[in-house]
Amino acid sequence: MMEENPVNTNPLYLGFDLSTQSIKAVVTNESLEVLYEASVNFDKDLPEFRTTGGVNKDERNSKIVSAQPIMWIKALDIVMEKIRLLEFPIDTIVGISGAGQQHGSVYWRRGAQKMLQTLDSGKFLHDQLAFAFSVTHSPVWMDSSTTEYCDKLEKFVGGPEELAKITGSKAYERFTGSQISKIFNTKREAYNSTERISLVSSFICSVFLGDYAGIDYSDGSGMNLLDIRTKTWDAKCLEGATSNDSNLEEKLGIPIPSELVVGTVSNYFVERYGFSPDCKVVAFTGDNPSSFAAMALGPNDIAVSLGTSDTVFLSLDSLPEEGLGEGHIFANPVSSKERYMALLCFKNGSLTRERIRRDAADRSWKIFNELLNSTPRGNFGNIGIYYDLWEIIPKVKNGDHRFNKEGSRLNKFTSKEVEVRALIEGQFLSRRIHAERIGCKITKESKILATGGASCNEDILQVLSDVFNAPVYVQDTSSSADLGACYRIKHAFAEEGSSYTEVVGNKASFKKVCDPNRDAKEIYDTMAKRFEVLEKSIVQGP
Structure with missing residues (x-):
């Protein structure tokens, strides 16, 4: 009590x-x-x-x-x-x-x-x-x-x-x-x-x-x-x-x-x-849909859970034309007759971040963040793709993959600073391109809700904001499945035709932690295209 x-x-x-x-x-x-x-x-x-x-x-x-x-x-x-x-x-x-x-x-x-x-x-x-x-x-x-x-x-x-x-x-x-x-x-x-x-x-x-x-x-x-x-x-x-x-x-x-x-x-x-x-x-509904309901996402919002696995939640107006089979599409729990929710689960999340923190930053998040911030957005064109476990999005075996600005493979980067930024940018570029493939549309009204263990690290969240070119918020209260059930009750009792965000949208307590930098869109739109080609080459193999 x-x-x-x-x-x-x-x-x-x-x-x-x-x-x-x-x-x-x-x-x-x-x-x-x-x-x-x-x-x-x-x-x-x-x-x-x-x-x-x-x-x-x-x-x-x-x-x-x-x-x-x-x-x-x-x-x-x-x-x-x-x-x-x-x-x-x-x-x-x-x-x-x-x-x-x-x-x-x-x-x-x-x-x-x-x-x-x-x-x-x-x-x-x-x-x-x-x-x-x-x-x-x-x-x-x-x-x-x-x-x-x-x-x-x-x-x-x-x-x-x-x-x-x-x-x-x-x-x-x-x-x-x-x-x-x-x-x-x-x-x-x-x-x-x-x-x-x-x-x-x-x-x-x-x-x-x-x-x-x-x-x-x-x-x-x-x-x-x-x-x-x-x-x-x-x-x-x-x-x-x-x-x-x-x-x-x-x-x-x-x-x-x-x-x-x-x-x-x-x-x-x-x-x-x-x-x-x-x-x-x-x-009653499933725990993932109910947690999604507790987030009270707007039509163009994205939730990114940064945990052992990284999970991306999206609200979709319609089914995607491609990308079906990559992740999961569910009926949207707060508008189940017309809308959809997408769930993309990436197995390589915090465990991979913790490995690079151990190897490059002496297990210190303070040092890790300093290394991350000492390298410019875009990382001199270097891109890293890291899989500690066999990944499911995309389906590929474990291994580390490093590329320079020409797209040539590297055995290692020139510095720890480049390694750290390559990891974080690479993870969020992956989340972005697969979210876009399944129907995600970033607009001026979009916001990203970050949850999970890494959501307390504002330096990592700044990269997330830059890569998606959208402001990042954190939720003051836990977006738990049982609380989502109460949100859904209130919506079910509302006047017919009332939208979910009208009924409960202002009940979810959000706090903005960062905005994208002005040059972020230009940098990461280009990097996303390069990343997609490089990831495809890894999946296809030598």
């Missing part, structure tokens, strides 16, 4: 995030100010499930990673008891929504819908739903055991590019379609006894609703099964994942808009915890 906030009798919003390691809840007022928080850590608070990092890894095959849905249910029981103890009027909560770790799937057995509809408020959820699942260990996003099913799906629909054209992504082992395919092929009895397949997000929404909740468009985009244009299940993808008589479409249910009010809270929560019977449930 955040004790400095007084008890609030005005309408409140309740947002959840069922992530890999924990379930978190946040309560905000209508101004989207956080009043109360509660959480349950799976490893610490539920040791009987023997998780590490919130998951169970198969001792015989490390690629198999799962979690028990009944653990998530028990965690919900605990977090709800914690919310009850916060001593605020729960009947003032007018809306509930949330997020779930993307790609994970839950398999409800036949009869589970009846269980949800007839929950006894005198008993815990985990006691009543202990036998509600046909698959007791749900595959989660960390699972990578489905390569053969990815290959089968891509081949069936006509190749990886065709699958990306339909669903927004090539086949990935963690995506739900290949996970369902594995269950269908290796646990047919369990599959046949399954009444409904949920994503983690629609699973937890179903519990609050007291009935099966539909999979929302945005989270459903991360399955390799949903046609991102029509927002319906693609028949060929369904057949490629299972068979033409598997009843998969029926088991998935009808997809729903991410902004939809799906109903009122289950009577179980009214009687047990004191919720108002009029409290509405807004569709």
Whole structure:
């Protein structure tokens, strides 16, 4: 509990995030100010499930990673008891929504819908739903055991590019379609006894609703099964994942808009915890889309998360003409019927920056920044492309690549200063050209929201601003998935036709940290073209 906030009798919003390691809840007022928080850590608070990092890894095959849905249910029981103890009027909560770790799937057995509809408020959820699942260990996003099913799906629909054209992504082992395919092929009895397949997000929404909740468009985009244009299940993808008589479409249910009010809270929560019977449930979505919602990006804004991996988030008015299959395209969680969001994940982020800091700056960020700032923008034409790990955008093996202004390869640069600037410029040039390829358009109104560990380094952010030729902002409050759920509730309750940025855009607290230098556009437009050619030469190989 955040004790400095007084008890609030005005309408409140309740947002959840069922992530890999924990379930978190946040309560905000209508101004989207956080009043109360509660959480349950799976490893610490539920040791009987023997998780590490919130998951169970198969001792015989490390690629198999799962979690028990009944653990998530028990965690919900605990977090709800914690919310009850916060001593605020729960009947003032007018809306509930949330997020779930993307790609994970839950398999409800036949009869589970009846269980949800007839929950006894005198008993815990985990006691009543202990036998509600046909698959007791749900595959989660960390699972990578489905390569053969990815290959089968891509081949069936006509190749990886065709699958990306339909669903927004090539086949990935963690995506739900290949996970369902594995269950269908290796646990047919369990599959046949399954009444409904949920994503983690629609699973937890179903519990609050007291009935099966539909999979929302945005989270459903991360399955390799949903046609991102029509927002319906693609028949060929369904057949490629299972068979033409598997009843998969029926088991998935009808997809729903991410902004939809799906109903009122289950009577179980009214009687047990004191919720108002009029409290509405807004569709739950994935954790990445919900975090995106919390950023409250404008139409031409870009979010860049600078972490272990670097991730670029974009809001798109339409699908790109090229670049599909490079990264992921999802239905936009705050305008899921018309707009899209793009997610580009680059594996070589902070670990690579830390390696060059170690080698060139004696592990000191102060020295690193001094070296970075002692070299002019454009780095005398030198370009560096560094991969500590096999990269996925573009798909290329690990290695360091250094080029001079003529484009000739170098074994090493002439100084540590050049090395440091080559790294940072090279990373952001890569982010820029791949973002542009998938539909990013930098305008005079664009701004970049920087998050993640490196977003506290203003010298690195200045290079980011220069390379993209846009001002860089940081967010004073964390753009968490549970807070994004509260933002989405407010938007769902707004007058029809109200834009998301009109409703919540000014609620996200941004602080400008730097503007691009005047010569940045001329320098980096030219460098971006050179970088694209050099990167292509690395991908193609000698």
